[in-house]
Amino acid sequence: MDWTWLCLGLTALPASIGLHNLRRLPGLTGDRAEGLVSVLIPARDEAANVEACVTAALASRGVAVEVVVMDDGSTDGTPEIVRRLAAADPRVRLAAAPPLPPDWTGKVHACARLAEAARGDWLLFIDADVRLAPGAAAAMAAHAAEKRLAMVSGVPRQVIGSLGEALTVPGINFLLLGYLPGGGRAETVRPDLAAACGQLVLCERRAYDAIGGHGAVRRVLHEGLALARLFRTEGHRTEVVDGAPLATCRMYRGFAECWGGFLKNAREGMATPLGLPIWTVLLAGAHLWPWALLPEMQAVLAIALMLALRAAVTIRAREPWWTIPLHPATMLVALAIQWWAMARWLMGRPAGWKGRAYPATKAA
Structure with missing residues (x-):
């Protein structure tokens, strides 16, 4: 077998x-929507x-919004900040999450309680490190209404x-x-081709209630993906x-936070006994192996394809250009996280985040 042709194919x-996917990725243009969006x-x-997150949400235009923050056992000044914001704007409410029940993960439980407190026709779940663009809530709700979608998400x-x-x-x-x-587009109706980013998820209220909401995926850590699959x-x-035009997010700060953050979701993604060897062949074969086969022409072509795709994705995602040359290392680190997650699972080590530990389960 000519391995150079195999790596080019990968x-x-x-x-x-x-x-x-890049050609078909929907960009939202709507600027007005009916109903109330609960952020x-x-x-x-x-x-x-939390203050910057709430302030950005309150600046939404083109649709009525309310902002509900669920304090999930914070030990810092989170609730005091939200109370101050609520005193200045009646659209802001603070709620306190009850103690975490057995068989729930923390964020999923907080989101379920948020949905119960919400008054809106649309439920827009965002993380506290997300900053919504002024037109994001209206654009997402308008798109969902026009296309009859139960859920709209974006990175x-x-x-x-x-x-x-x-x-x-x-x-x-x-x-x-x-x-x-399909990149998670609505035309790909299969549940196993669903996708979502938990940082930015809009659900139509009636459909959300009909599937059981977050309570139906209570044990998972990758709740956006689990909800998308359940909806389908x-x-x-x-x-x-x-x-990218809808919001910004700095999800982690530094390598240690990134490693821990991606590690907690790995067992619900690639890091399964059947899936991880396949993913290793796909990613290592396409993004690492060609470098070892230089100066073969097929390896040069493979590297050119790899970096061209990475550049196109980086431009569309509006990420820094200087990350493009780091692409092989990014794929290597991604595989290292997945294999370490698998090793931890084999050793019986639970997934954990923000002081809580969970036996990770496979997403729905």
Whole structure:
């Protein structure tokens, strides 16, 4: 077997999928929507983020909004900040999450309680480190109404402020667009082709209630993906749209936070006994192996394809250009996280985040 042709084929696969997805990724243009959008923010020790998050949500235009923050056992000044904001604007409400019940993960429980407190026709779940653009809520609700979608999600523009973040965070958009046929568009109705980013998820209220909401995926850590799959299983349509114009997010700061953050979701993604060897062949074969085969012409072509796709995704996602040359290292780190997650699972080590530990389960 000529291994150089094999590695070129492994690189051509994401290049072709990625080109198709980039051309078809929906960009939202609506600027007005009917009904009330409830912007729902689970917050656990988010004093550094919550004020900017709420302030950005209150600046929404083109649709009526309320902002509900669920304080999930914070030990910093999170609730005091939200109370001050609520005193200044009646659209803001603070709620306190009850103690975490057995068999729930923390964020999913907080989101379920947020949905109960919400009054809106649309439920827009965002993380506290997300900053909504002024037209985001209206655009997402208008798109959902026009296309009759139960769920709309997108990956916010990722703010990358360190080398550690550059080695990890860009993998989100690259893997979504390069390896998921259809890229999560509504035309791909199969549940296993669903996708979502938990940082930015809008649900139509009646459909959300009909599937059981977050209570139906209570044990997972990757709740956006689990909800998207459940919606499709129950006959509803979901879609991933271009999230970069809708919001920004700096999800982690530094390599240690990135490693821990991606590690907690790995067992519900690639890090399964059947899936991880396949993913290792796909990613290592396409993004690492060609470098070892230089100066063969097929390896040169594979590297050119790989970097061209990464550049196209980076431009569309509005991520820093200087992360593009780091792409092989990004794929190497992604695989290292997945294998370490698998090793931890084999050792019986639970997933954990913000002082809580969970036995990770496979997403629905």
